[in-house]
Amino acid sequence: MRTLGQVRNRLKDPLIVFLGLGAVLFTAASLLDGDAADRAIDVNAAEVNRLTQQWSAQMGRSPTAEELEGLIESFIQEEIYFREALRLSLDQGDIIVRRRLVQKLNFLTEDIAASQPPSDAELRAFHDANAERYRLPARYSFRHRYFSTDRRANAQADAEAALVNPQAKGDPFMLQRAYAERSERAVGDLFGRQFAEALAQLQPSPDWQGPLPSAYGWHLVKLEQALPQAQPPFAEVASRVAADLTAKRREDANAAYYEALRSRYEVRRP
Secondary structure (H helix, E strand, C coil), X not given: CCCHHHHHHHHCCHHHHHHHHHHHHHHHHHHCCCCHHHXXXXXXXXXXXXXXXXXXXXXXXXXXXXXXXXXHHHHHHHHHHHHHXXXXXXXXXXXXXXXXXXXXXXXXXXXXXCCCCCCHHHHHHHHHHCHHHHCECCEEEEEEEEXXXXXXXXXXXXXXXXXXXXXXXXXXCXXXXXXXXXXXXXXXXXXXXXXXXXXXXXXXXXXXXXXXXCCCEEEEEEEEEEECCECCCHHHHHHHHHHHHHHHHHHHHHHXXXXXXXXXXXXXXX
């Protein structure tokens, strides 16, 4: 005769726990089982065609008869698991499922909003109303010689001395030695804001200028070109305008759809 402790240890056995859980799920599925129509799975020609096209897009060839049969069986298994999960209400209280459903509803609204491509007149009107968004910032083309504060006792003094001695060598630099048509912001991302602001104050010259401090040390700079801000013609930014207008339409459609739904609900706050 088993003692109470032995029974408890037996109940902790993973196999017993697994079998018990399976029995609970099976019983729940039986109790919630619907009629035969709910258990009918139609694998029609359209579904087979979808599976075939999906496979071909991924593999670059059509599936063999055996591979297609495997795809169909996987589809059937997924459909059965999906229906049983719904039958057991496993979708309830799951934050991941909840967020995914909200996301799908947003996508549906956005797809409807973006189904009609904007006309040329609409694109130009959006461009004119948001012209600043497409303005090109001032851009700089320059070369630099680097003087490391880690390698030198006085990198700034060495850089100043190199201004009058073109043969003086700088130090190895981890980034490029020359940059073309970079905005002040892009330069700041690479060298730091102090360097970018100092560079913007220089005038193009064939001579070396500086030294300018950066996040790495000191630099002599040869500013080869400084392009002012410019408004590119519509044709050059038309693709960006189309993408921005489509995104705006999706955003507006989601906002309008939510407001329409919100008005149908009564919200009670504590």
